[in-house]
Amino acid sequence: MAQHTRSRRPLALPLALVAPLVAGVAVAACTPADLVAPPAAGAAVQLEDFGSCEELLDYFQQHALAQVGPWGLGSHYGWGGSGPWPVDDAMLDAGVAGEAGDAGSEAAAVSDAGAGGDYSGTNNQSEGVEEPDLVQTDGEIIVTVSAGRLVVVDAASATRVGAVELPHRREGHSELLLDRETGRALVLTTEWTEWGGDGAAVDGATTWPAFPPQRTVLTLVDVTDPAAPSVLGGMRLEGGYRSARMHDGTARVVMVTEPPGLSFVQPRDGSLTAEEEATASNRRIIEESTLDAWLPHLQVLTGSGGGGTGSAATELAVPCTDVARPPEFSGLSTVSVLTLDLSGEPRPTSATGLVATGSTVYASADRLLVATSAWDARPVEAMTGADVRMEQPSTALHAFELGPDGRTDYLASGRVTGQLRNQFALDETDGVIRVATTLEATQEAPSSSSLVMLAEQGRELVQTGRVDDLGPTERIKAVRYLSPDLAAVVTFRETDPLYLVDTSDPTAPVVAGELKIPGYSTYLHPAGDGRLLGLGQDATEDGRTTGLQLSVFDVSNPGDPVRVSQVMWPDYYSGAEYDHRAFRHWTATGQVFLPVEVWSEHNSWTGVTSARLIGDQVHKGPELRVGGSDATGWEYASRTLVIDGLLWVLTDSTLRAVDLTTLEEHATVRL
Numbered sequence: 308m309a310q311h312t313r314s315r316r317p318l319a320l321p322l323a324l325v326a327p328l329v330a331g332v333a334v335a336a337c338t339p340a341d342l343v344a345p346p347a348a349g350a351a352v353q354l355e356d357f358g359s360c361e362e363l364l365d366y367f368q369q370h371a372l373a374q375v376g377p378w379g380l381g382s383h384y385g386w387g388g389s390g391p392w393p394v395d396d397a398m399l400d401a402g403v404a405g406e407a408g409d410a411g412s413e414a415a416a417v418s419d420a421g422a423g424g425d426y427s428g429t430n431n432q433s434e435g436v437e438e439p440d441l442v443q444t445d446g447e448i449i450v451t452v453s454a455g456r457l458v459v460v461d462a463a464s465a466t467r468v469g470a471v472e473l474p475h476r477r478e479g480h481s482e483l484l485l486d487r488e489t490g491r492a493l494v495l496t497t498e499w500t501e502w503g504g505d506g507a508a509v510d511g512a513t514t515w516p517a518f519p520p521q522r523t524v525l526t527l528v529d530v531t532d533p534a535a536p537s538v539l540g541g542m543r544l545e546g547g548y549r550s551a552r553m554h555d556g557t558a559r560v561v562m563v564t565e566p567p568g569l570s571f572v573q574p575r576d577g578s579l580t581a582e583e584e585a586t587a588s589n590r591r592i593i594e595e596s597t598l599d600a601w602l603p604h605l606q607v608l609t610g611s612g613g614g615g616t617g618s619a620a621t622e623l624a625v626p627c628t629d630v631a632r633p634p635e636f637s638g639l640s641t642v643s644v645l646t647l648d649l650s651g652e653p654r655p656t657s658a659t660g661l662v663a664t665g666s667t668v669y670a671s672a673d674r675l676l677v678a679t680s681a682w683d684a685r686p687v688e689a690m691t692g693a694d695v696r697m698e699q700p701s702t703a704l705h706a707f708e709l710g711p712d713g714r715t716d717y718l719a720s721g722r723v724t725g726q727l728r729n730q731f732a733l734d735e736t737d738g739v740i741r742v743a744t745t746l747e748a749t750q751e752a753p754s755s756s757s758l759v760m761l762a763e764q765g766r767e768l769v770q771t772g773r774v775d776d777l778g779p780t781e782r783i784k785a786v787r788y789l790s791p792d793l794a795a796v797v798t799f800r801e802t803d804p805l806y807l808v809d810t811s812d813p814t815a816p817v818v819a820g821e822l823k824i825p826g827y828s829t830y831l832h833p834a835g836d837g838r839l840l841g842l843g844q845d846a847t848e849d850g851r852t853t854g855l856q857l858s859v860f861d862v863s864n865p866g867d868p869v870r871v872s873q874v875m876w877p878d879y880y881s882g883a884e885y886d887h888r889a890f891r892h893w894t895a896t897g898q899v900f901l902p903v904e905v906w907s908e909h910n911s912w913t914g915v916t917s918a919r920l921i922g923d924q925v926h927k928g929p930e931l932r933v934g935g936s937d938a939t940g941w942e943y944a945s946r947t948l949v950i951d952g953l954l955w956v957l958t959d960s961t962l963r964a965v966d967l968t969t970l971e972e973h974a975t976v977r978l
């Protein structure tokens with residue numbers, strides 16, 4: 308968690324925001340087109356360039372023709388990819404991006420605490436690499452997005468001092484990145500879109516978009532004058548935002564775009580003849596398609612002051628000459644990595660693409676990793692001679708180098724068997740990659756997890772060592788890389804084994820110590836002095852969860868981890884269990900702040916709860932209610948910030964300044 312000491316500067320000193328927006332939620336949307344012919348586990352992976360744009364088009368067409376049917380693409384998965392039905396959020400892979408390296412280490416966590424620091428930043432995973440969030444601050448102003456506007460609040464006076472409309476067609480979810488040096492803000496917003504029949508007719512039948520359209524808007528905002536923030540320009544992109552990271556004023560935005568220009572017909576009735584006719588029409592649509600139907604596009608927003616009242620001509624977001632592919636077919640989506648210089652124009656300075664789907668993103672100061680895996684990947688039958696065995700799904704990893712000149716260049720690829728829990732499953736330090744995966748249960752073996760070590764060798768990520776059989780019958784719940792030499796892995800089914808894995812030798816990682824306790828942690832946070840905080844749910848001996856818990860582990864001796872303290876809140880739940888950015892550890896006072904929802908038989912409410920870490924003991928602290936069943940309405944707390952001895956709480960429509968010690972309200976700012 309970044310905590311900062313403000314430098315003395317003029318009031319008008321530029322401060323920068325950079326914001327990546329999430330597609331509806333920070334989610335990785337994978338559809339049937341991504342799931343066709345998943346790559347075989349354990350196969351070598353190395354991206355291959357296309358010899359020409361014509362070869363790229365042929366690749367799309369040939370693989371689509373092999374899968375298309377009367378309902379378009381993907382109907383054999385039980386979901387008509389071309390139909391007018393909305394995508395259910397449950398179908399989406401909620402793999403949110405992340406990064407690692409030394410950032411996860413205790414040393415990094417201690418240095419982030421910043422002795423004398425007087426305001427908190429985003430709880431980033433990796434030191435020096437900023438993650439997007441719902442709210443950002445430089446210690447003097449607070450910036451967030453509400454009702455389609457970027458809002459600026461002055462922290463000292465607790466007043467809203469400025470706001471500017473953002474150029475969204477239909478307001479969606481927005482996040483921010485804050486560059487505290489340039490005075491610019493990049494807001495990334497996912498527009499809500501509608502879809503259905505497009506009115507066109509092929510062979511007398513109405514066509515439907517092959518996939519639900521997704522739009523992401525990137526808006527660059529100048530906030531050097533907090534009273535008059537101004538939109539400098541922006542872009543609308545085809546596709547869904549997956550993640551963004553900012554380092555030294557350069558932002559990398561990872562997008563996933565399903566073929567945006569395809570529409571298919573459907574059978575006019577329930578007959579086999581109608582199915583045959585629809586299939587023939589859909590094949591002709593693919594055969595007559597151009598690259599415009601397959602690759603993502605962007606529009607540069609234009610208008611007075613770059614306010615986005617109009618748009619320039621549509622252009623490809625990634626040149627067809629900069630698109631590569633895995634050696635095995637991995638879907639028809641395009642993963643795009645767009646690089647933006649926040650001090651320049653609001654358009655990519657470089658772009659690279661990959662024909663695959665992307666679910667998890669990791670970034671250190673000099674590496675970007677994109678993990679690709681189908682959202683419903685599961686063991687499948689595979690024939691070996693006369694024997695049938697269950698083959699585990701795999702996760703492909705693609706490494707990109709983040710150059711000091713702002714370029715993002717492909718480096719190497721590899722594959723590990725199993726699936727990732729989230730961004731914290733990945734780590735990279737000095738070219739050594741660590742990845743924690745879970746293998747699903749089959750008839751032949753129970754579920755279990757592994758920690759795999761990889762190294763960059765030419766264009767391949769090659770396995771150098773691994774630890775297997777972590778938590779038999781269980782799944783990974785949390786991972787934290789405490790240093791380049793030590794990893795913590797939590798698995799759970801009925802009890803919570805905490806494994807400490809010695810990774811000092813990349814060729815021979817080994818479990819150093821293990822602790823089994825009831826319940827589980829879904830987020831691990833280094834707290835310095837050999838202490839590790841674990842946030843999750845308490846549970847009975849048979850694995851039934853009973854409420855929120857915060858544990859303190861002593862991991863100073865990796866061979867003998869011990870839980871030394873614990874507090875529990877029955878019937879409590881916190882967004883910080885699944886989104887690390889909602890977790891606030893203010894090291895200056897030892898306090899932990901958590902947005903919570905409480906659902907009990909007698910009273911239900913929402914707000915913030917707190918705890919305090921004193922030495923190696925944790926104690927419950929005061930609480931703040933912002934909504935509930937007692938006629939206060941249903942406002943929800945989502946984030947907390949600390950500025951000059953006050954805790955700021957972001958809710959659906961307010962920013963509330965409360966006393967850091969008592970959580971008594973000082974002021975409420977309507978957004």
